Amino acid sequence: MPVQAHEIEQHFRREYGRCVATLVRFFGDIDLAEEAVQEAFTIAVARWPATGLPPNPGAWITTTAKNRAIDQFRREAAREDKHAQAFLLYGQDSLGSDDEDQVGPVQDDRLRLIFTCCHPALNRGAQVALTLRLLGGLQTTEIARAFLVPEATMAQRIVRAKKKIKAAAIPYRVPGDAELPDRLSAVLTVIYLIFNEGYVSSAGAGLIRDDLCEEAIRLARVLAALMPDEPEALGLLALLLLIHARRPARSRADQALVLLPDQDRSLWDRQLIAEGQQLVRACLRRNAPGPYQLQAAVNAVHSDAADAALTDWGQILQLYDQLLALTPTPVVALNRAVAVAEVSGPQVALAAIDELDLAGYHLYHAARADLLTRLGRHGEAVVEYDSALRSTANAAEREFLEQRRAHTCQL
Amino acid sequence: MTQYLLSVHHAGGDVALMPEEEMAQSFKDVDAFNTELQASGNWVFAGGLHAPSTATVVRIGDDSSVITTDGPYAETKEQLGGFWVISADDLDAALELAARGARACRLPVEVRPFQE
Numbered sequence: 001m002p003v004q005a006h007e008i009e010q011h012f013r014r015e016y017g018r019c020v021a022t023l024v025r026f027f028g029d030i031d032l033a034e035e036a037v038q039e040a041f042t043i044a045v046a047r048w049p050a051t052g053l054p055p056n057p058g059a060w061i062t063t064t065a066k067n068r069a070i071d072q073f074r075r076e077a078a079r080e081d082k083h084a085q086a087f088l089l090y091g092q093d094s095l096g097s098d099d100e101d102q103v104g105p106v107q108d109d110r111l112r113l114i115f116t117c118c119h120p121a122l123n124r125g126a127q128v129a130l131t132l133r134l135l136g137g138l139q140t141t142e143i144a145r146a147f148l149v150p151e152a153t154m155a156q157r158i159v160r161a162k163k164k165i166k167a168a169a170i171p172y173r174v175p176g177d178a179e180l181p182d183r184l185s186a187v188l189t190v191i192y193l194i195f196n197e198g199y200v201s202s203a204g205a206g207l208i209r210d211d212l213c214e215e216a217i218r219l220a221r222v223l224a225a226l227m228p229d230e231p232e233a234l235g236l237l238a239l240l241l242l243i244h245a246r247r248p249a250r251s252r253a254d255q256a257l258v259l260l261p262d263q264d265r266s267l268w269d270r271q272l273i274a275e276g277q278q279l280v281r282a283c284l285r286r287n288a289p290g291p292y293q294l295q296a297a298v299n300a301v302h303s304d305a306a307d308a309a310l311t312d313w314g315q316i317l318q319l320y321d322q323l324l325a326l327t328p329t330p331v332v333a334l335n336r337a338v339a340v341a342e343v344s345g346p347q348v349a350l351a352a353i354d355e356l357d358l359a360g361y362h363l364y365h366a367a368r369a370d371l372l373t374r375l376g377r378h379g380e381a382v383v384e385y386d387s388a389l390r391s392t393a394n395a396a397e398r399e400f401l402e403q404r405r406a407h408t409c410q411l
Numbered sequence: 412m413t414q415y416l417l418s419v420h421h422a423g424g425d426v427a428l429m430p431e432e433e434m435a436q437s438f439k440d441v442d443a444f445n446t447e448l449q450a451s452g453n454w455v456f457a458g459g460l461h462a463p464s465t466a467t468v469v470r471i472g473d474d475s476s477v478i479t480t481d482g483p484y485a486e487t488k489e490q491l492g493g494f495w496v497i498s499a500d501d502l503d504a505a506l507e508l509a510a511r512g513a514r515a516c517r518l519p520v521e522v523r524p525f526q527e
Contacts, residue, residue: 121502168524169413171501179503 003048012041013056017222018061020045021109024116024172027069028346030134030162042069070347096224102322105345111226114219119170126161127190133158135222136215146212166343183226188236188292191219195240213244226280231286235293238279242299245272257400261308273303294323313342330356334364337371346374362391373408378400381408414455415505417495419518420447431515440515448497453508458491469477492518496525 016037023033040061043248054060117130132138132146144154164170175183220237227233249263258264280300283293298319305311320336333356341349350371358364365388372381385405392398429437441459448454463483472478483490495512499505505522513520 041455119502121506167526168415169499169501169505171503175503 003053005045005049007053008041008044008048011053011063012037012044013137015058015061017110017135018058019065020134020137020398022062023065023069024113027073030165031411032069032072033065033135036065036072037214039068039232040064072138083344099404108174108226110222111174111211114187114223115174116165116170116181118183118190119165120183120186121168121170122161122164124190124193127186128193129154129158130161131190131219132194132215135219138215142211184230184232187223188232190215191223191236192240192292194219197245198244199273210247213240213247217244231283231288232290232292234279235283235290235296238276238283238296239292239299241272241276242296242303245276245303247268251396255396257396259400260302263308265308267305268303276300277303282373289326290324291327294319294326298323311342313339317343330358330364331361334358334361334367337367341371341374346371350375359387360391362388362397362401364388365391366404369404369408373411378408378411412498412499412504413505413527414496414498415509416521416523416525417497417505417509417512417521418491418523419493419512419516420489420521421492422490422519437515439514444511444515445495447511448495448508451469451477451514453497453504454500455496455498457493460491463490 009085019037020030020033023036024030043064048054053390056104065291090146114131114135117134118127122130128147129143132143138146140155140158141151143158144151147154174180195213195216197212198214198216217237217240220233220240224233224237245268246260246263248269249267250258251264252258277300278297280293280296283289283296297317299314301316301319317336317339319330320339324332324336334353337353338351340352350368353364353367353371356364365384369381369384369388372378372384382405385401385408389401389405392401445454445457449456466483468480468482468484469479470480493516495508497505497508499508502522502524505524509520509522
């Protein structure tokens, strides 16, 4: 069967992170690893349409890229490059056979690489871009488009980060036990940010950029598979799956935002919910709660309710109490207040968020507006909707807020 | 192994930054840290600098003449107060040493790799 160009692209996209990670271990150089995989892609595009897919495309890509990199080293060695000579003398033994590439150590390579990409010596923007590029196999132009920055800016960000990794010798390894909690938390944050940027893009028209959400879920899956003993890694995957399951119900055909209570729950993706809930149950059995696990549990409770009116708000409030104890931030307190309103009424909820330092955060003003409306204080509610509108640039969110404001004015 | 410059910047200028007692303890801690660096083999070189007001800048003028001026090169509030040059396996090892240095001298430490 003839191989289509897009099929070749898919294979490379799927294998990119694994392959680059393996080559970085062999050659200790990210640019060389990326160039070698790119060369392998060029060869595949030329050959595969005629020869058909190799029996194991992943192994073919890694072997071909590896051979290209060794050729590159030979050429440099001929020019008396000291590193290349040293590699050819001592390094080649470490290449191992291709069989080995398909088992355990290769997975560790991707884990090493993600910890390098999310090293605290790199700024958050660089961490996100490098992770998408090296582990996700996204092109610089795709990452630039996803984050709404000019391609040149994104290219510069990635080049600078790779230069720093090389010059400052940022290590290529999974951190030891002592550092692991902090370092893992940075990795989880990066994956969560990628998802969140896809979920509510900070500007622009569309409410959800599916490709970013799906990429984040793919990365979360890899991380959960590589670190099955880290409950927060499982918790993050569960959280993303449960939120993503509601995607079909979250916006109407005209892209307008639909809030949780008003969503058509028959549109929810049952398969994703089942997977997410199973992960939440596995986390509960571990009994080592963390912020991602607790947020996943909140979403699991929502997923359980066949109808918004059947939501177990008491359980959600308990989970938020735990979450607030672990991460006492104003945003968590705000989310908790939504549950407080359902359990104890809007007056109590309003008092709970009155003191929060969240002015300028559109969801804070939207929450206040909603509570004030429920208390019949319509004039104050409209003022809050105006504040919310001043604080977001997302078209779908703005339209939603405009409608709510108009509705409140009519009351 | 990569060599790193661990530089200590402070905003104090010629003025003392902390109470005398703490300053004395800080000097002791830095001495102890230096001894550890030498014992562990990470030590390359280190030194504390006199106040910025003791600095002199030398530059070459357009006509190739030597121009000498009083004072530090950059008129900023933060000035280099001292530094270590260390040799470490990778950035994590260097950051770990920098943290110990920062604790000893009670000031932030900037870590920057040397060109090979």
